[in-house]
Amino acid sequence: MISARSMQNLESAFHKAIKANLLREDDDSCEIASIESGSPDQYSERQLLLITISSFVFRLIVIFRIIDNPVTRAYYMRVNTTQQLDEVFAEVANMCGGSLSRELSYQFSHLAMSTPCVLNSQCMEFLDDLRPEYVARYGVTINDSVQLQATLCMCCSRPIEVAAPTGTDEADTGAGELEFF
């Protein structure tokens, strides 16, 4: 229901959203690498963050996992805040999901995004029960130190074609619309 080209374009749109929203500074480095299915899970964290982008013909589930360590805390919690890391990251991830949703809304009318939801990380092993057309996992490394995992899980009820993302990475940087939740 989704062509290889569409999967590639979806991946590009997701990478664009990650680079535009998960980095704190413009000159931060960001490496995104595919994680092969069946690779050992290096994340010991007990929770994951789930966001769904829905249209009439598909639902795209975006999952983020971070490692709660001093490096990640220092990166995402620079400003004095009373919030927990997962709360701060939920806002960042929400912006990332919003950015991807906006990109897809240029091609699919009546698209909408859910609020983020925190789940037990063991839930990851049941993604196939959602009968996805396509699941892609990525390891994201920021400034060679901060590590997180991002997953795309596309479930379609009709064949869909996803076009290449618009503009450049720079065009979207800092323009992430704040998604309230």
Next chain:
Amino acid sequence: MNDDSHVADASNGAKRAELLRKAENVTRGVGDIKTLAVAFERWHEDLILMTAQSRGLSLIGEDLSQIARHMIMVSINAAIEAARAGEIARGFVVVAAEVKTQAQSVQALAGSMRKTVDKGELLTAATFQDIQAGGKMMMAAISGLEAMVQQLHSELAENTDP
């Protein structure tokens, strides 16, 4: 103006008035559909309860698993102590072995329960989010439709006014 044109004007006026009346009905209908938002909020609240319920079950499964682990340790210690006591505690060795077997069964059951709960939690959350996003999607579509109907209504009203 002759009688024929008077009749034609009257007929057109009646048609426009009828169209205007229908447009008003559609506007009211679209307004009614917008109360769907109330149903979405209700589903939202129900699904939050279901998610909390699922998390509660998950915690019970973890507690159960921990109790089973503890029972296994106790049964092992009991078996060691019974072995030390010798022939007199031979029956207790059998009891300790049975306790260990039962504890292992409970542990396996707790593991299975946790998997079922984890799967349920994912399916519930994914469905919840799909409904939530779907609700926003429908409300946006209805608002677009409402704007179009209002536009149509305004145009008809302008053309109907004497």
